[in-house]
Amino acid sequence: MNSPDLPAQFARTHRFAFGVPRGFTVSRDGDRVLFLRSTAGDDPVSRLWLYEVGADGAHGAERMLADPLTLGGGADPVPEAELVRRERAREASQGVVAFAADAHARVVAFALSGVLWTVRTDSGAPRRIDTAGPVVDPRPSPDGSLIAYVTGGALRVVGADGTADRALGEPEGDDVTYGLADHVAAESMGRHRAFWWSPDGDALLVARVDTARVRRWWLSDPAHPERPPRSVPYPAAGTANAGTTLHILRTDGSRAAVRTPEKVAEHHLAGAWTDATLEYVLRASWDAHGPQVTLQTRDQRSAYVLEVDPESGESEVVCHQRERPWLDLVPGTPARLASSAPVRHRQVDSDTAGLRVGEVLTPPGLHVREVLATVGERVWFTASEEPTDVHVWSLSALDETGEPERVSDGPGVHTAAVGGDTVVLDSRTPDGHTVTVLRAGKPDGHMAVLSEEPVVVPAPRHLTLGERAVRGALFLPSWHTPGSGKLPVLLCPYSGPGIQLVVHARAWWTVVAQWFAEQGFAVLIADGRGTPGRGRTWEHAVYGDQLTPVLDDQVDALRAAAELHPELDLGRVGIRGWSFGGYLAAGAVLRRPDVFHAAVAGAAPSDLRLYDTHWKERFLGHPDVQTEHYERCSLLAHAHQLSRPLMLVHGLSDDNVLPVHTLRLSAALLAAGRPHTVLPLPGASHMVAREDVAANLLNLELDFLKKSLNA
Secondary structure, eight states: OOSSSSHHHHHHHTTTTTTEEEEEETTTTSSSEEEESSSSSSOOEEEEEEEEOSSSTTOOEEEEOOGGGTTTTTSOOOOHHHHHHHHHHTOEEOOOOOOOOTSSSEEHHHHHHEEEEEEEEESSEEEEEEOOOOOOOEOOOTTEEEEEEEEETTTEEETTTTTTOEEEESSSSTTTTESSSOOOHTSSSOOOOEEEEEESSSEEEEEEEEETTOOEEEOOOOTOOOSEEEEOOOOBTTTTOOOEEEEETTSSSSEEOBBBOOOSSSSOOOOOOOOEEEEEEEEEEETTEEEEEEEEEESSSEEEOOOOOOOOBEEEEEEEESSSSSSOEEEEEEOOOOOOOEEEEEEETEEEEEETTTEEEEEEEEEEEEEEETTTEEEEEEEESSTOOOOEEEEEETOHHHHEEEEOOOOEEEEEEEEEEEEEEEEEEEEEEEEEEETEEEEEEOOOOOOOOOOOOOOEEEEEETTEEEEEEEEEEETTOOOOOOEEEEOOOSSSSTTOOOOOOOHHHHHHHHHHHHOOOOEEEEETTTSSOOOOOHHTTTTOOOOHHHHHHHHHHHHHHHHHOTEEEEEEEEEEEEEEHHHHHHHHHOOTTTTEEEEEEESSSGGGSSSSSSHHHHHHHHTTTTTHHHHHOSSSSGGGGGSOOEEEETTTTTTOTTTTHHHHHHHHHHHHTOEEEEEEEEEEEEEEEEEEEHHHHHHHHHHHHHHTTTT
């Protein structure tokens, strides 16, 4: 431990992420597990590791396969496309940050500063492979004989022995790429991939992306005016998306365009704004039964599941799913079992997302979060019976009882990777983080978790608050004695779509919350309407207004917590957050100064018309048609109401929530004569990764809140 100071430790360990095993890939036979991990909790350099599952009752063991420090990693600049990929994935490590393997986990490919490397898990040292240019996202064919990769927007293949490098898809212009996910696919759909091998390794399903129609944004670094600005194709709400088409590219050089419907033909659900154009490629895969693609309409109320003929490129609709006000699919679906029986999302009721596994249905009350894998006729998935716990389950299509089996135990957030009869169980619990390898249901061993133990140990009090039973976590100073005096209150929410903070698990945000508590605050985190884990009615409650119901839930949770804990001083209430949490924090002091007395708003999207199409049109519709939705949620429209201290923080290289959001809000506040503080972070993206900036930012927030609340 270098320092007892939590902000320094928080920054040095990148939110306690270094030293944590991740990126698990299990071989088809279950004998080998590949993963990434650095060597210590303060080591930012990620290495490639192999865990060999034990045989004949012996426990498994891990060994390092590739150390970038011995391979000369970092000598060359990282390709721009790789930097963009890392930003979308929120990747802050160095070294080997991604890899892919053949079906049997024998041949592994990875890139270091644009250089392609391969390593075999059964023997030998890593081998450098010469390529036509800097490499992004290399992936071996299922038999390991070829490596596909992207360079200069072209999709190429090279032999695993370094021979016969050739292009399969070359961009027809400066705005075209083959094999790279576009911005909204990676940022808002969770699809980071854009090419998929056929099982025989003789062809690939490839996404071709054309951004010619997409509006350009220009990001510059004011701290380095000598550098030219960077052009970012960013499809803001209501504007043109990238054009994505799919193609079968064969290793012999021939190709076929995948022909898909342009629009939903019938039974599409209409709305105030309706666009049935099948504009989004949500999911794609290629298994033993052929390519399968899921397309979603621009208005996000319909999705087609298509099966594709790999020879002709013709497609057939096999499933049409639809829902108001928008359709959410369970991540990992659709999928197929070995028999080709489908694994699809189904809506059990307004509070439960379920699965159809062949003809077997998951039971009511089990809210499915994600499909993890299919092995034979069995599917593995995560699901909740109580929103604050997430467990790993499995269900067989051959089980007539339809009763899923729970794999994980104890409170926490559990997930898994699966291959053969091996399960890698990744568990975050109130006590920390463990990774357990199970073989045929029995423990085989553990992967070492080398993250640092936080110098401040969180001690949350989990609460159910208000008439809507908002889940909350309250953090009090360890030195506080009930009845010894009032404590200023600090809310630390995200409370937006896709992220749940109130869970029975230790996480970086619980550590930070406890640190603020140790400085003399009562800290409350609450997950209100719009957050995941509580069902469709809960998530859909923010349609048309992403501020009012979310803010109401924070107010209700605060007041309910104060009734349970009278030491909370409702006359001194601050709020802080980042991204949607920053938006909520700024909105709190603008809209409810009667409740909130100071705010720190980081990377806050102040004008939601400037955020991307897929994310914002889902909740607010089209800004030209449903203008009132965007005006209702705009922070700019309420700038003149500011009467409380507000600090705005923004990374000037943020290409997710662009700096224009904070600059326009600051300009509106200035025009209205409202004093406020602006803290620009030169060179910082949406993910503040620089150690000195991340550490000092926490201290500056603390200073601002203490002064503003007389704490």
